[in-house]
Amino acid sequence: AQKITQTQPGMFVQEKEAVTLDCTYDTSDPSYGLFWYKQPSSGEMIFLIYQGSYDQQNATEGRYSLNFQKARKSANLVISASQLGDSAMYFCAMRDGGFQKLVFGTGTRLLVSP
Amino acid sequence: KAGVTQTPRYLIKTRGQQVTLSCSPISGHRSVSWYQQTPGQGLQFLFEYFSETQRNKGNFPGRFSGRQFSNSRSEMNVSTLELGDSALYLCASSPAGTGSYNEQFFGPGTRLTVL
Numbered sequence: 001a002q003k004i005t006q007t008q009p010g011m012f013v014q015e016k017e018a019v020t021l022d023c024t025y026d027t028s029d030p031s032y033g034l035f036w037y038k039q040p041s042s043g044e045m046i047f048l049i050y051q052g053s054y055d056q057q058n059a060t061e062g063r064y065s066l067n068f069q070k071a072r073k074s075a076n077l078v079i080s081a082s083q084l085g086d087s088a089m090y091f092c093a094m095r096d097g098g099f100q101k102l103v104f105g106t107g108t109r110l111l112v113s114p
Numbered sequence: 115k116a117g118v119t120q121t122p123r124y125l126i127k128t129r130g131q132q133v134t135l136s137c138s139p140i141s142g143h144r145s146v147s148w149y150q151q152t153p154g155q156g157l158q159f160l161f162e163y164f165s166e167t168q169r170n171k172g173n174f175p176g177r178f179s180g181r182q183f184s185n186s187r188s189e190m191n192v193s194t195l196e197l198g199d200s201a202l203y204l205c206a207s208s209p210a211g212t213g214s215y216n217e218q219f220f221g222p223g224t225r226l227t228v229l
Binding site for chain 1: 159172217
């Protein structure tokens, strides 16, 4: 069965510093996709970045990059130059096979301080 | 392009009532998935609809049902509400079929409170 593990309930970082949010996954399907979402207090899930299991390079989207280590089954999110607006919950999620169902981790609450 | 919309945004119901939530996907998207988010259980998949057919279903009781219309808009219904149904219900929209692996966009959610 698919599983996503986020071991950091909370993280603190100062503005302008980089931060890494951890995510490990488990699946027996060779074809899968990994997503990161940001959820501010308003509740909306904001898509940040995607990594496919067959992608050769790590995904990047602006200040977000995904450190994909397939052999270790990890997909850590790196946020460079943190901003106050980055304070939110961050969820790692996985889709496997050809379906659209996402399995989510428990999330990491990030707090960015001035 | 307009994003995913969900109505209503907030809802208060009492135990035993039923409720219907609506989701309009991004224009051109044919897959709609529903998720329940609670502090205790986190984010859990309810079901997915594609071309008016339920394609995948999570582990929820039969009180939770849904449907999709020909314009891809989807509704989910919860009958005989229980206190534990209080949650944020999120809808996600994807373009089409199983080929769009990297696109799943969420709406703002409907926050349901059951008293």
